[in-house]
Amino acid sequence: MAKRNKLEIIRDILRIIQKNHPIKPTPLLRMSNISSSRFKGYYSELLEKEFVKETYGKNKKITLTEKGYRYLEKYSAIINFIDEFEL
């Protein structure tokens, strides 16, 4: 399997959250298929960019925000654009 780039990893994490909405941090880490230290980095970036939000009930759970959905919606346009101009 080819090494995923940053944009692909973010897309995969967001897709996992979308499919298992809302999801706890531990299963999300497991399903993301990356090391926990890299996951922490990506997860803080997702929180910082407001692609995901944490909700606190009995347990901490993660859900997608509107920006997160927008990223998934725009992902193929982003990749096509980067590919077209070799950015």
Add this chain to the structure above:
Amino acid sequence: MVLMTGRAIGNGFGKLMSLGMGSEILYSFVIIVCSLMIYFGTKELYKLTSHKGIKYFRLSFLFFALAYFFRSFIKIILFYFEISELRTILPIFGSVTLFIFMYFSSMAIFYLLYSVMWRKWKSKWIICYLHIISLAIAIITLLFQNPLIYFLMNILFFIFISFTVFISFKQSKKKKHSNLYAIYLMLLIFWIFNILDILIPNFLQAFQLFIYLISLGIFLLIFYKVIRKTG
């Protein structure tokens, strides 16, 4: 006195609106609008990804828009005062405008190049270097009022950029996208013609319409490629 001033303004306006100046304004307007639409049209993609390539691609077109704005500004002043050298009539104002134009022009080309090369050029000082080189180009333009120096400087600029683009194309895995490098190379060549048109008046006058039409075509083609991909 008032009548004479009014007549002078009227004559100036008439000159401004003549066919030559009209096409000049239209040419700059279309390119500025195209560049700004590329800049604003890719804003969301950058906000979502913070991708470095997208960042420098966008900034490059912002610099193109600014450079064309100052270019048309210089052209209008040259036309209005019927002079061939901006600094002959307005020394400080002319020098500052020319300096800004040259700086933005160089930055536009360098940022476009960097948008393709950022993965290979890893030094954290690279942006600094690009600013310094652009400033140096602008300063040389001001210090040496010699067409030969301008010509040589642009030839060197062309050799450096086209060599880098060629190396990047050779290393590119996506040979099917080779037309992108051809477009960038054309953009560079015609951008240099646009610069020489300002720096060495009357040098390319016979080919002006041709240069304008090809430059417009290149910008419209890039704009079309951007909207086709971004929607």
